[in-house]
Amino acid sequence: MTAPIEGFSKLGKEDKIRWIAQHYTNNSEDTIAILKQYWHSDPKLQNLHDEFIENTITNFYLPLGIAPNFLINNKLYAIPMAIEESSVVAAASKAAKYWHTRGGFKATVLGTEKVGQVHFMYEGDTEKLGHFFKRVQPKLLESVAAITKNMEKRGGGIRNIALRNKSADLENYFQLHCTFETQDAMGANFINSCLEGIAETFKEEAQLYDAFTQQEKDLEIVMSILSNNIPNCLVRAEVSCPVTDLKAQDGMEPMDFAQKMVRAVNMAKVEPYRAVTHNKGIMNGIDAVILATGNDFRAIEAGAHAYAAKDGQYTSLTHASIDDGIFKFWIEIPLAVGTVGGLTNLHPLVKLALEILQHPTAKELMQIVAVAGLAQNFGAVRSLVTTGIQQGHMKMHLLNILNQLGATESEKHKLIAHFKNHTATHSAVVQAFNELRSKK
Numbered sequence: 079m080t081a082p083i084e085g086f087s088k089l090g091k092e093d094k095i096r097w098i099a100q101h102y103t104n105n106s107e108d109t110i111a112i113l114k115q116y117w118h119s120d121p122k123l124q125n126l127h128d129e130f131i132e133n134t135i136t137n138f139y140l141p142l143g144i145a146p147n148f149l150i151n152n153k154l155y156a157i158p159m160a161i162e163e164s165s166v167v168a169a170a171s172k173a174a175k176y177w178h179t180r181g182g183f184k185a186t187v188l189g190t191e192k193v194g195q196v197h198f199m200y201e202g203d204t205e206k207l208g209h210f211f212k213r214v215q216p217k218l219l220e221s222v223a224a225i226t227k228n229m230e231k232r233g234g235g236i237r238n239i240a241l242r243n244k245s246a247d248l249e250n251y252f253q254l255h256c257t258f259e260t261q262d263a264m265g266a267n268f269i270n271s272c273l274e275g276i277a278e279t280f281k282e283e284a285q286l287y288d289a290f291t292q293q294e295k296d297l298e299i300v301m302s303i304l305s306n307n308i309p310n311c312l313v314r315a316e317v318s319c320p321v322t323d324l325k326a327q328d329g330m331e332p333m334d335f336a337q338k339m340v341r342a343v344n345m346a347k348v349e350p351y352r353a354v355t356h357n358k359g360i361m362n363g364i365d366a367v368i369l370a371t372g373n374d375f376r377a378i379e380a381g382a383h384a385y386a387a388k389d390g391q392y393t394s395l396t397h398a399s400i401d402d403g404i405f406k407f408w409i410e411i412p413l414a415v416g417t418v419g420g421l422t423n424l425h426p427l428v429k430l431a432l433e434i435l436q437h438p439t440a441k442e443l444m445q446i447v448a449v450a451g452l453a454q455n456f457g458a459v460r461s462l463v464t465t466g467i468q469q470g471h472m473k474m475h476l477l478n479i480l481n482q483l484g485a486t487e488s489e490k491h492k493l494i495a496h497f498k499n500h501t502a503t504h505s506a507v508v509q510a511f512n513e514l515r516s517k518k
């Protein structure tokens with residue numbers, strides 16, 4: 079068994095690579111070669127990537143694809159998507175093309191409120207704590223004025239600080255629940271800096287508050303951190319058209335198709351097993367745009383799933399209806415995104431992705447991302463209720479299987495042609511490949 083290492087972080091990149099190759103892989107030379115193969119040829123650019131995270135040994139590539147033809151609020155977008163899964167970009171593109179001729183997507187930002195909390199323990203008179211909070215509230219804001227000054231100039235800043243009594247859930251647990259507007263930034267670092275400043279002042283002022291007993295003065299700050307649960311940082315995107323405009327879908331009449339779509343969405347509303355997969359399909363589109371634009375997909379995922387469970391049962395993030403002959407399909411999802419800050423001004427491909435999106439504001443990016451999620455869900459559910467998912471998915475995945483099998487370009491060409499008229503499953507592809515090889 080490999081012994082633990084002290085001071086790994088202090089080693090240079092080459093030494094880190096040698097160490098990992100020696101201790102964790104069978105073939106040191108191959109390991110070193112693979113890792114170095116992915117270094118960028120421009121040392122300056124490589125250094126930039128090295129410094130994004132810690133203990134970097136190489137780059138990890140994901141394909142960057144483009145889904146064109148997205149008409150969003152009457153503006154045409156080509157959406158960059160970074161993702162490893164085949165058929166996602168194709169499905170988004172197909173859905174975009176489909177809705178382009180049916181009025182496009184309409185998106186609206188319903189709110190941009192971010193949340194952060196100072197969590198503390200207080201053992202004492204709750205009424206006294208309330209009086210103290212009222213008195214100290216302006217000082218809390220003043221104490222972080224240097225941090226909020228520029229954000230306020232942009233129209234943002236701290237919107238509210240409220241004292242929350244959580245002691246019914248956990249003995250002596252209280253919070254300062256703060257809301258923020260962070261304009262074009264996702265805001266995590268801004269919010270956390272504000273919260274830490276507020277917490278420090280709160281603690282100091284408690285020590286000076288004469289009405290408190292010593293025990294009350296010694297309230298304990300446990301932590302200060304933004305929340306990724308942001309139900310009021312919400313965007314809605316929708317498509318709609320007369321049912322008759324849906325045209326026959328894979329042999330299905332428009333009304334049958336519309337009704338099946340609505341039924342499929344309603345199933346995801348009531349059945350958590352289905353809802354989780356349904357929402358995974360939505361996140362296929364959302365995460366891909368979030369990654370391409372340098373945003374934090376963990377924050378987006380956590381917030382989206384919390385929202386999907388906000389009423390006590392995990393449910394669908396999209397909705398569908400047929401009213402007066404109009405088919406409507408929509409999503410409401412919380413999205414904390416930034417078009418400044420984080421990696422947005424650092425990673426050359428992220429900068430380019432934002433340029434391709436015509437330099438959106440954070441609000442515009444919220445709309446684009448929500449639309450990508452809705453389009454993805456439309457594409458997946460359409461396949462599910464018509465052809466089944468495997469036909470399209472395997473058509474796209476075919477190349478991956480052929481690459482795994484080591485197919486040559488000419489073999490790929492022949493087998494792709496073959497599977498235009500045959501259902502591609504993993505075993506069917508392997509069989510067809512073996513048969514083709516054996517003919518040689």
Ligand SMILES: CC(C)(COP(=O)([O-])OP(=O)([O-])OC[C@H]1O[C@@H](n2cnc3c(N)ncnc32)[C@H](O)[C@@H]1OP(=O)([O-])[O-])[C@@H](O)C(=O)NCCC(=O)NCCSC(=O)C[C@@](C)(O)CC(=O)[O-]
Pocket residue numbers: 163164165166167168169170171172173175355356357358359360362454457458459461462467469470471473474
């Ligand atoms: C895969 C398609 C699009 C094929 O659909 P198709 O009808 O065979 O495609 P087509 O060859 O007729 O082309 C039509 C359009 O589709 C797009 N398209 C088509 N092929 C490509 C390609 N190679 N590269 C780029 N774009 C492509 C493209 O927009 C193209 O227009 P064009 O560019 O020719 O003007 C369709 O079957 C589909 O939408 N399937 C859904 C696939 C999907 O959702 N994949 C996600 C992975 S499965 C999953 O993780 C989620 C799930 C399903 O579990 C979620 C859930 O359960 O809800």
Ligand SMILES: NC(=O)C1=CN([C@@H]2O[C@H](COP(=O)(O)OP(=O)(O)OC[C@H]3O[C@@H](n4cnc5c(N)ncnc54)[C@H](O)[C@@H]3O)[C@@H](O)[C@H]2O)C=CC1
Pocket residue numbers: 228232260261262263264265266267268269270304306374377416418419420421
């Ligand atoms: N729980 C979470 O989600 C956490 C996430 N993070 C990370 O924090 C990063 C995002 O934090 P941010 O504070 O957004 O980034 P950041 O720290 O890079 O700050 C963005 C800054 O840009 C400036 N700015 C310039 N123009 C602006 C404009 N038009 N609107 C708003 N601000 C403008 C402001 O000073 C703002 O504070 C992400 O990398 C995320 O992964 C960090 C801690 C926790």
